[in-house]
Amino acid sequence: MAASKEQMEIFTFMGFLQDWDHGTKTVRHGILNDFINMNKGKTGPELELQFAQGASLFLTRLTAWLRLTYMVGTCVTEQLQAIGVFLSATSGHRYLVEVLEVGGLLTFLEILRLKQLREDNKQEALKLLQIIANAGRKYKELICESYGVRNVAECLANSKSEKTQEQAQILLELLAQGNPKYQLQVYKGLIALLPCTSPKVQQLALHTLRTLQAVVKIVHLCIVEPLLNILRTIHYEVQYEAIELIKTLLNYEVRQALLEGIVARLNPSMSDIKNRPKILDDESTANLAESIPLFVQQAAAGKVIGMVIQESAEIAEELLQLRVVHCLMIAMGNMEHADSQKQASLALEHLVRTFPVVEEHVRKAMGETLYELYMTNPEKLYLKMDLIQAGVLVGNKVNIPGLEEVPE
Template sequence: MASSKEEVEISRLMGFLQEWDNGTRAVRHRILNDFINTNQGKTGPELELQFAQGASLFLTRLTAWLRLTYMVGTCVTEQLQAIGVFLSATSGHRYLIEVLEVGGILTFLEILKLKQLQEDNKQEALKLLQIIASAGRKYKELICESYGVRNVAECLASSKLEKTQEQAQILLELLAQGNPKYQQQVYKGLIALLPCTSPKVQQLALQTLRTLQTLVKTVHPCIIESLLNILKTIHYEVQYEGIEFIKILMNYNVRKALLEGLVARLNPSMDDIKNRPKILDDEPTTILTESLPLFVQQAAAAKVMGILIQESAEIAEELLQLRVVHHLMIAMGNLDHADSQRQASLTLEQLIRTFPVVEENVRKAMGETLYELYMINPESMYLNMDSVQAAVLVGNKINIPGIEEVPE
């Protein structure tokens, strides 16, 4: 038989639940805020004590109302935060099971897809999915089996707020760690984000890929083109992440393909620009605007190779075999983009100081006067170069012994 104290607590619980059941939207909104403010950070046993061992009765009502109202956006943030109080409670694993049994994962993932919902709704849904993923491998697999990777990646790509994007990144990283069955799925999902137009999304995807690469161990071939295209960006933070990732991939079987791709980017093709349909375009402005990413990529490719040459003599030799000296000299003659000239000039200087045979042949190809001008200050040579000197560099046919000759 219940004591008088227990009867009072049960009576209070029943009154609370009745107020919820009969409450208007405004009443429920108040109840949710009071619950969140009062119970944030409580343990499972503390919540049971608060609800006279009937906390699950309130959790059931929360999840039921969420499923009925999330599509129209009724108090979605508050409902998710209240559910989060239960899911994050220490020694509250039973609440996690109860939420999963009523389709909680699918509901949270669906919230990420709805365009009409606010970003703060999606942030809260992502936080709940993080809590579930942190509970162990089988819960990560449940999220992935519910098309979680695709939904979270799409949320990351479409979100406008950095806070939402960062929460999505955290969840993707969680889903990959300690989840070998779906690691590759997360990895490929991140690669698919690289062509995204948002610099922040590209930056976060690259950061996560760098973290996951040591876990995945193999490299998917489709990453090469996407990574090289990242070098077209004018956003320094994105380019930095791309360069750091390329450095990591030098230890994998895509090294040769990446080096070949970098050398090819030293001499960008303008075919794509010429073949693009021109509708209401101002021709000079359009060509300048559309060629800029190619020149940015050209400069970045030279910069990456300079970094790689500094860090590895073996890679420097491999680049020589790809006739990189010839291509660097052509890039130095690019009067349309000063940064391409400067980066190519600095990278060539590194090769000259590393390999005597390069110094000998570059001197011969440039001619004594131009070579001496170049070696005085390679970084600033582009400031004083005239069109005749640029033509000498572009027209070079430098052939280093032991390396396939440049065709006439």
């Protein structure tokens, strides 16, 4: 009786394979959808039971058809989902090995590069790569050795779909964790994404860099310029991630370069407009005045300074050495951008209240009337200040002996 049942299962399975082998594209599409709906979440032993211990025979057909048709986009999403049923099956590690042996990894990575394929195709390929990466360190290394970091980073940068971008970001983070041989490669790949034209890509790259910083433990100086340039963005979610990453990196060896760059951006030159970041060239910002990104950057620099001097007296003293008081007062005199004035005023207020020597020299530079107006409500000074008082701030010469020297 048992033998008869087994023979019936084999006969049914062979009929299934025959339907696949002789089926048209439409027939195969239906077979794929039925397979996915019926078998999603099954374990390896359950799949073997379903296919009379011959599940690998169907998997082989799937991978072969995918390699033949993925470039023209034939049922790519369904094929990848069906392969995902095998790869995600508990106790189904052998399926993963079989897919890799026939070049499945290179096929998944190539799908990410093809412009003619749809975003959902790429999302499914990224999910399969995540499954492979989660299988262990040697599989993460295998992906990286196959130029996986470059392919995934390019997919993240070029995609117009947030779902695809998020899946790519998850994969990059996976490839860096528990993979010491290639974690620095992933880290550099994320830095290369910072000048990208997509705010979402910038946000994801910044967030991932901050997450991985404790893993990588070192910082490359090449991160400083692209990171500080992001302060020009009008997208506040991107600016938030940039500021948080800056605060994290102030604990590393790039602190001096970051502080110098932030102070320099308090008083940008209008010639910097020519070098504005590409993010400002998208359709939603095409009509902005060219000076706006510089004022946004100026305000962001003041905001960063205000945050870090409240959190660290040591950093506050280092900023004093970089003529920060002089630069903050010039930013406060910027009558064209209220937020620049506000952020600079708040940052300077903390320095004035913390360091008596700063209070003494700021009072002297402002004059008693303007100083009293300022200290009454620093946050609202820009609402009460006239052009003459703004000129006093811009033309200030604050020299604090032993701390900062401003040339006459």
